[in-house]
Amino acid sequence: xxxxxxxxxxxxxxxxxxxxxxxxxxxxxxxxxxxxxxxxxxxxxxxxxxxxxxxxxxxxxxxxxxxxxxxxxxxxxxxxxxxxxxxxxxxxxxxxxxxxxxxxxxxxxxxxxxxxxxxxxxxxxxxxxxxxxxxxxxxxxxxxxxxxxxxxxxxxxxxxxxxxxxxxxxxxxxxxxxxxxxxxxxxxxxxxxxxxxxxxxxxxxxxxxxxxxxxxxxxxxxxxxxxxxxxxxxxxxxxxxxxxxxxxxxxxxxxxxxxxxxxxxxxxxxxxxxxxxxxxxxxxxxxxxxxxxxxxxxxxxxxxxxxxxxxxxxxxxxxxxxxxxxxxxxxxxxxxxxxxxxxxxxxxxxxxxxx
Amino acid sequence: xxxxxxxxxxxxxxxxxxxxxxxxxxxxxxxxxxxxxxxxxxxxxxxxxxxxxxxxxxxxxxxxxxxxxxxxxxxxxxxxxxxxxxxxxxxxxxxxxxxxxxxxxxxxxxxxxxxxxxxxxxxxxxxxxxxxxxxxxxxxxxxxxxxxxxxxxxxxxxxxxxxxxxxxxxxxxxxxxxxxxxxxxxxxxxxxxxxxxxxxxxxxxxxxxxxxxxxxxxxxxxxxxxxxxxxxx
Amino acid sequence: xxxxxxxxxxxxxxxxxxxxxxxxxxxxxxxxxxxxxxxxxxxxxxxxxxxxxxxxxxxxxxxxxxxxxxxxxxxxxxxxxxxxxxxxxxxxxxxxxxxxxxxxxxxxxxxxxxxxxxxxxxxxxxxxxxxxxxxxxxxxxxxxxxxxxxxxxxxxxxxxxxxxxxxxxxxxxxxxxxxxxxxxxxxxxxxxxxxxxxxxxxxxxxxxxxxxxxxxxxxxxxxxxxxxxxxxxxxxxxxxxxxxxxxxxxxxxxxxxxxxxxxxxxxxxxxxxxxxxxxxxxxxxx
Numbered sequence: 001x002x003x004x005x006x007x008x009x010x011x012x013x014x015x016x017x018x019x020x021x022x023x024x025x026x027x028x029x030x031x032x033x034x035x036x037x038x039x040x041x042x043x044x045x046x047x048x049x050x051x052x053x054x055x056x057x058x059x060x061x062x063x064x065x066x067x068x069x070x071x072x073x074x075x076x077x078x079x080x081x082x083x084x085x086x087x088x089x090x091x092x093x094x095x096x097x098x099x100x101x102x103x104x105x106x107x108x109x110x111x112x113x114x115x116x117x118x119x120x121x122x123x124x125x126x127x128x129x130x131x132x133x134x135x136x137x138x139x140x141x142x143x144x145x146x147x148x149x150x151x152x153x154x155x156x157x158x159x160x161x162x163x164x165x166x167x168x169x170x171x172x173x174x175x176x177x178x179x180x181x182x183x184x185x186x187x188x189x190x191x192x193x194x195x196x197x198x199x200x201x202x203x204x205x206x207x208x209x210x211x212x213x214x215x216x217x218x219x220x221x222x223x224x225x226x227x228x229x230x231x232x233x234x235x236x237x238x239x240x241x242x243x244x245x246x247x248x249x250x251x252x253x254x255x256x257x258x259x260x261x262x263x264x265x266x267x268x269x270x271x272x273x274x275x276x277x278x279x280x281x282x283x284x285x286x287x288x289x290x291x292x293x294x295x296x297x298x299x300x301x302x303x304x305x306x307x308x309x310x311x312x313x314x315x316x317x318x319x320x321x322x323x324x325x326x327x328x329x330x331x332x333x334x335x336x337x338x339x340x341x342x343x344x345x346x347x348x349x350x351x352x353x354x355x
Numbered sequence: 356x357x358x359x360x361x362x363x364x365x366x367x368x369x370x371x372x373x374x375x376x377x378x379x380x381x382x383x384x385x386x387x388x389x390x391x392x393x394x395x396x397x398x399x400x401x402x403x404x405x406x407x408x409x410x411x412x413x414x415x416x417x418x419x420x421x422x423x424x425x426x427x428x429x430x431x432x433x434x435x436x437x438x439x440x441x442x443x444x445x446x447x448x449x450x451x452x453x454x455x456x457x458x459x460x461x462x463x464x465x466x467x468x469x470x471x472x473x474x475x476x477x478x479x480x481x482x483x484x485x486x487x488x489x490x491x492x493x494x495x496x497x498x499x500x501x502x503x504x505x506x507x508x509x510x511x512x513x514x515x516x517x518x519x520x521x522x523x524x525x526x527x528x529x530x531x532x533x534x535x536x537x538x539x540x541x542x543x544x545x546x547x548x549x550x551x552x553x554x555x556x557x558x559x560x561x562x563x564x565x566x567x568x569x570x571x572x573x574x575x576x577x578x579x580x581x582x583x584x585x586x587x588x
Numbered sequence: 589x590x591x592x593x594x595x596x597x598x599x600x601x602x603x604x605x606x607x608x609x610x611x612x613x614x615x616x617x618x619x620x621x622x623x624x625x626x627x628x629x630x631x632x633x634x635x636x637x638x639x640x641x642x643x644x645x646x647x648x649x650x651x652x653x654x655x656x657x658x659x660x661x662x663x664x665x666x667x668x669x670x671x672x673x674x675x676x677x678x679x680x681x682x683x684x685x686x687x688x689x690x691x692x693x694x695x696x697x698x699x700x701x702x703x704x705x706x707x708x709x710x711x712x713x714x715x716x717x718x719x720x721x722x723x724x725x726x727x728x729x730x731x732x733x734x735x736x737x738x739x740x741x742x743x744x745x746x747x748x749x750x751x752x753x754x755x756x757x758x759x760x761x762x763x764x765x766x767x768x769x770x771x772x773x774x775x776x777x778x779x780x781x782x783x784x785x786x787x788x789x790x791x792x793x794x795x796x797x798x799x800x801x802x803x804x805x806x807x808x809x810x811x812x813x814x815x816x817x818x819x820x821x822x823x824x825x826x827x828x829x830x831x832x833x834x835x836x837x838x839x840x841x842x843x844x845x846x847x848x849x850x851x852x853x854x855x856x857x858x859x860x861x862x863x864x865x866x867x868x869x870x871x872x873x874x
Binding site for chain 2: 751754755757758760761762764765766767768769770771772773
């Protein structure tokens, strides 16, 4: 008896999810019209954290590369942005993109160094590299050295899209600036999710999930593990820098300590992925929303807040290592963004629940 | 008198099932050989007995008491000790230190000491301060057996102890095994070398695809029966 | 002359880094765990010594002696209650759990002791110095270096001359085989973490008398410890001394050029080592 098999990468729920996702993006795009300005800042933060978390997740959840030095790329993205604006008077949005591209280029030689180490050692080396960049940029006197610098208001006064946003929403330029950054952050999040999702469903994705399951298995099917990991690393650097640059465009102030903060850009991001569900697209989205809600309600408790985050993160790692989404997904079988290829029978389609 | 029994023993590695309801019994003082082709489940059987693979309590009985699922270090305390496939000596320890680690699991003294092991394998005494990695394959196998004996086992489990050794060395190792048996140790061997297994064993079990396909005393089994049970039909 | 002095100060600083590194290397050696909270535990140890000294009105060295058994117990309990649950095949869980511990320790210290810089006091000894030829050596840096050597000798004796050390080395070779030899590895891991915490307490004392510390100082110590371990090469206690000394010398040379270059030059030397000899300087197979 012979049966034909097909690999399934889509589910019925996932097609519905795609429509909901698109509708959600449209709703978010017109949100500045509906939600108060104070909430807009939270949205921007959620978008950027989701983008960073997807990048970290791509590394840890799929490529088996655990980095605790992603703050290197946030910081470089931010400083690249400031350099482009302050030194060359470039349009801020263009500078964000250019800065992220430069960071991606820088990540290639950096990757060459950090890939000399494996496993847990890789993690610590990424941290050392981030420290090196922090110490180097603290010596860049034109950008304020160790104390940092602010963007002049004039730098964003004729930003691309500003007048249009001001007209459409009938707001003054300060609010319009925020709306443009909001849109850009939304776009960054959508692009990063889309690329990570596409990447995971492509041949490269197959390679990465093969790595996750077993390096030997991946090698035996002829997947070039080294190249797949490196590609994931460079893209993660790009995406992280993109989000980082936008963050510092929004805050308009940068310093080496804030730009290369291991707490802000790695600990929080790891918390988001772990809580939400490592190795899924949905997890980091969920995690980022939870994180920003927690932060806006609890951060006034200072150190206690961080202790609670640490305890929560450890508890999830030990008791429910799949995180909220992973646990939910395993219990219900619902995958909105199915990234794992599943082997299914071509005919008949309906699985027999009693079998 | 039956010492160890398995009842419907099943072993899983994640989604893969290696053993499907294996019934084996081992009497006090006898040597039992498990034979079978590659992948028949022989090593999985020893892995379950030594606690490295999970099994349910009542699937393994020692003196009639359920011991399945006991952690490996507690299996040793019960007197069940494994000589693992591939020797697996501690490379950063000397020969004597390897033997001494074996004594960590000793629960009841059955007369095995460094002295008696050096008496059994005199070559090891000469090499005792050497790193274990400098020994030949046969000598390493002797250390592995000696290390397990230092735990003073009731039941010694030997996984593929002839693998990669020359015929002369295999003869020496099995001569030592006979001496170990003579001193009252019950032995289960997993062996690909049929001749060695049939010569050493009081009884054999043949495994095929995770099930017992034949059992009996070597003298009472015909060559054809064994062939059939080994390769399937 | 100035240059020779710089080198010697660097060597002595390297003693401190070897102390940091020894505790980290021990844990990695026995259970392949990179404890990302290692630096924070050193800082925790320093605050513990400070608190004991203040509460009981004792000199810092006596307070450190009192802290030793408590630190052992703390490390032992940490391993038994939390870290033993993380040690499966997966790399992610132990790394992220120790990363979480690092955040918890830092903020716990911040909550209890505030962000102020502290120091362990040794009275007149702090500024005492003696001359060797034309070189002036501080008593405290010299004592730190001697302590590092004593700790490394102690660890070597423990590992190569005792029954426990034999089990620790065997566990380092293969957890699975140790298990089938009748040893519960979880107990061995707990003892190893306890020993690591004793080394941490010693490091904490010398860190605290040599320089100021505050709750955020942990990650920096972790990186120095890690760099010393990797530069020296894995699997060798004396490698941590070599690694520590190279790191210390690189930092003091950098620092003598410009203060900003002190840390940077240490990191750069470390990155150069992993580019050229990723298994470290003392490794046999490079």
